Amino acid sequence: MDILIKLQKIDRRVIYALVIVVLMVPLLLQPKGHPKLVTPEVHHAFDVIDSVPKDKMVILSSFWGPSTESENGPQTAALMRHMLMKGIRFGIVSWDQAGSQITYNIGKSLEQELHRRYGVRYGVDWVHFGYKLQNEAALRGIGTDLPTTMEREKEGKLVSTLPVMRGIKDFHNIGAVVEITASGTLEGTMTYTTQPNGLKLLYCPTAVMSVEAYRYLDSGQVKGMLNSAVGAAQYETLIGMSNVTTQASVTTWTLSTAHIFIIVLILLGNLGYFASKKAARRQGGEASND
Amino acid sequence: MGDITPYANSAVYVVEGLLVFFILFKIISARRGRELFIRRIPGLSSLDEAVGRATEMGKPMLFVPGIGGLTVVGLQAMAILQHVVQRAAKFLTRVIVPNIDPIMFTISEEISKEAYTSEGVPEQFDPEDIRFLSSDQFALAAGVVGIMHRERTATVLYFGEFFAESLILAENGQAVGAIQIAGTPSITQVPFFLATCDYTIIGDEYFAVSAYLSRQPTLLGSLVGQDYGKLLMMGVIVVGAILVTLQATLPHLYGLAWLNEHFLKFFPRPPGQ
Amino acid sequence: MTILTHNQWSAISTRFYKLWVVTIADRHGWQLAVFITGALLVGALAMWMLMSVPTRFRKPIVMAVTFLGGLILALEFLISTDTWHPLTDFLPAYGNVQMVIGSFALLLGLVNLFMIHAEAVNKRTRGWINSFAFFVAFFAIMIAGFVKDYAAAKAVSGSADSIYTVFFEGFLMPLSSTMFSMIAFYIASAAYRAFRIRSTESALMMITASIIMLGLVPAGQYLTSGLPGWLYWLRLENVSYWLLTSPNMAVQRAMAFGIAVGALATGLRIWLSLERGSFFDRQL
Numbered sequence: 001m002d003i004l005i006k007l008q009k010i011d012r013r014v015i016y017a018l019v020i021v022v023l024m025v026p027l028l029l030q031p032k033g034h035p036k037l038v039t040p041e042v043h044h045a046f047d048v049i050d051s052v053p054k055d056k057m058v059i060l061s062s063f064w065g066p067s068t069e070s071e072n073g074p075q076t077a078a079l080m081r082h083m084l085m086k087g088i089r090f091g092i093v094s095w096d097q098a099g100s101q102i103t104y105n106i107g108k109s110l111e112q113e114l115h116r117r118y119g120v121r122y123g124v125d126w127v128h129f130g131y132k133l134q135n136e137a138a139l140r141g142i143g144t145d146l147p148t149t150m151e152r153e154k155e156g157k158l159v160s161t162l163p164v165m166r167g168i169k170d171f172h173n174i175g176a177v178v179e180i181t182a183s184g185t186l187e188g189t190m191t192y193t194t195q196p197n198g199l200k201l202l203y204c205p206t207a208v209m210s211v212e213a214y215r216y217l218d219s220g221q222v223k224g225m226l227n228s229a230v231g232a233a234q235y236e237t238l239i240g241m242s243n244v245t246t247q248a249s250v251t252t253w254t255l256s257t258a259h260i261f262i263i264v265l266i267l268l269g270n271l272g273y274f275a276s277k278k279a280a281r282r283q284g285g286e287a288s289n290d
Numbered sequence: 291m292g293d294i295t296p297y298a299n300s301a302v303y304v305v306e307g308l309l310v311f312f313i314l315f316k317i318i319s320a321r322r323g324r325e326l327f328i329r330r331i332p333g334l335s336s337l338d339e340a341v342g343r344a345t346e347m348g349k350p351m352l353f354v355p356g357i358g359g360l361t362v363v364g365l366q367a368m369a370i371l372q373h374v375v376q377r378a379a380k381f382l383t384r385v386i387v388p389n390i391d392p393i394m395f396t397i398s399e400e401i402s403k404e405a406y407t408s409e410g411v412p413e414q415f416d417p418e419d420i421r422f423l424s425s426d427q428f429a430l431a432a433g434v435v436g437i438m439h440r441e442r443t444a445t446v447l448y449f450g451e452f453f454a455e456s457l458i459l460a461e462n463g464q465a466v467g468a469i470q471i472a473g474t475p476s477i478t479q480v481p482f483f484l485a486t487c488d489y490t491i492i493g494d495e496y497f498a499v500s501a502y503l504s505r506q507p508t509l510l511g512s513l514v515g516q517d518y519g520k521l522l523m524m525g526v527i528v529v530g531a532i533l534v535t536l537q538a539t540l541p542h543l544y545g546l547a548w549l550n551e552h553f554l555k556f557f558p559r560p561p562g563q
Numbered sequence: 564m565t566i567l568t569h570n571q572w573s574a575i576s577t578r579f580y581k582l583w584v585v586t587i588a589d590r591h592g593w594q595l596a597v598f599i600t601g602a603l604l605v606g607a608l609a610m611w612m613l614m615s616v617p618t619r620f621r622k623p624i625v626m627a628v629t630f631l632g633g634l635i636l637a638l639e640f641l642i643s644t645d646t647w648h649p650l651t652d653f654l655p656a657y658g659n660v661q662m663v664i665g666s667f668a669l670l671l672g673l674v675n676l677f678m679i680h681a682e683a684v685n686k687r688t689r690g691w692i693n694s695f696a697f698f699v700a701f702f703a704i705m706i707a708g709f710v711k712d713y714a715a716a717k718a719v720s721g722s723a724d725s726i727y728t729v730f731f732e733g734f735l736m737p738l739s740s741t742m743f744s745m746i747a748f749y750i751a752s753a754a755y756r757a758f759r760i761r762s763t764e765s766a767l768m769m770i771t772a773s774i775i776m777l778g779l780v781p782a783g784q785y786l787t788s789g790l791p792g793w794l795y796w797l798r799l800e801n802v803s804y805w806l807l808t809s810p811n812m813a814v815q816r817a818m819a820f821g822i823a824v825g826a827l828a829t830g831l832r833i834w835l836s837l838e839r840g841s842f843f844d845r846q847l
Contacts, residue, residue: 015751035784039804066739098731098735136658183453211811215819230779259783262776263773263776266755269756269759273759297641298641302641309827310827313828389672392670392672425669440689458749482753485758497826497829498825515828519824520820
């Protein structure tokens, strides 16, 4: 009992050290196990992407940076991989400067990996529109005149000259919009890009922000969702990568150990709290007996 | 069935029109002298206690106006800042205000100067207490944490829009032993503030803060108008839920199909739903 | 709208729009220099005129400009035809004006930063070395950025890009990730310190939080995978999913309505200049 009471006053640095140990284990082991269970919103997201016709394009609207790379990176990679494997054209625009380089690197590494088997090429199967300043005009422009709004891609070429943009003009030629974000940008994309044009919207938020999305899933304004790295791992299960070590699988297992650790901490903290309450009551009883 | 358009439809005209009417009507009736009741909000009642603590300890207060920039939420934070600085100025307590947005920085500087002047102590205003730290979220967090630890702030107030940096700020405020009061309409950050702050103001209570503190008739009237607006929303939801439930359970009820059709036409659903 | 016909309004707005397009067209070389100088002079003139206005007229002018500025955006949304939108074409320029005004304010913020840190370095106050580091970092990345853009414009490849990449990808990005990752530690210490079951509500919250945390991850799903088929609804992932899609969704929606109405009221007060407080009531 005393030890539980003593643990109440433990130095926070001890907790920090334990967090490092707990999180490092799966990061070092690099487990490849993907979740076998796939939630309905991930299924719907998969179905939306899978059913995009070959004459249409998917737009990945990316508003995340290095701080949320562990959550949004696997989502971006899983979606890009699916589309490259299936031959679905996509363009990715980054509204964050640092994120622009990261998403470009993800695309390029996937291109390298899949080029031999699927003949994937930049400018033909996918394009990165680079960093753009997000404002109402840009969001509207995606649905009304995509080539003019994006103008140049990341490498500096005019997007209208690229084979991937052949026949792509406005919302009639867009199959879906995927919002991959660590900020509250969903409402803006919904208001200016997807809802006015009847476009399907998929949402890829961080775990903290995903709880807000269920109301949009229920109303049909968002068709599917990848909930942080866990959603990305589930998506990878659907695209046949359940036995491959990926960032999503490692992050999912890291999350597992972290969640269990926090629950154990909460339990210990509460046991100590009850123990100290009991001890205080006993002391109060002894004092009144004296 | 009606279509979703980028522009207002009849539902928007009616609902928004009614909301605006309620708010303006109540503002006008409050200005005409009608007494209005507002319930106690614990976090705000303890604001004086928080200012007093900083005064007793001889340490400064820290007011973090969020990272949202010049928006409705940010301007509300400025209105709250004005009350806080006025109260602190009464006791000659410093209030440090770090900003992420340069426009908000200029507004908070004006507000602080005015507040000290209105309390008759303009010489107490130190321009270095109002700082623009950075436009980057985590650079601001690092800067604010540095200020907390260097200045050993006794009271920290968080009012505005917050994102991931909220836990970094609030946990460090805990570490320096400050009394912390947070108010934000950012629902996702509320759990972090609840775990680390002494008082938290949630959701639409945030928009009631300036009315609560100042008891200005215009602001009180607006608050009561908001409540009528919420009642209207609740009414629409209840009617819609009843209609949909009846449609599912008693589809042949006389007039139900007609009612349902018109209700759904009035409140259109997204395409494909 | 009843004074002129639809076609007459269209003709007028088209003429204004053509004039507008000519005004904001891209310019280069000496034309750009003249345009910028002219714009600055017009701006200075407007400021002088505002300062010359008698005090009792300043507030009404500010109120009128505030109202008109908000009216453009309100009308753009409220005029509900798909065929007639005279204001839509002006919106990108409106957004650009907002950005330019914000950029002026950025200069003020920078001046403040420089003043504070320069004084710290000058007076060698405690921690002055951090202020010195601010100047080093500021000018280093600014110069690296300008040199990179200059090299790109002249189509010269070389070390300019690499230096910028070192600063951006070597410093800024890892530092940003580091700050975010600190949250993991803070969550653990906050959870240990603050989550105490002091009442029925907090017990309910604890149980719900644990279910959702475990239901989201594979380890939690394994915990209840042994439950028989007829008890599938008790599996952690199913309970967690129900909690997220039913009570959580309802509460999120309710809060969103409340916040939206609050934001509408605050926005309305500011737009109609009804907001009260020393900042809004002060003498101009």
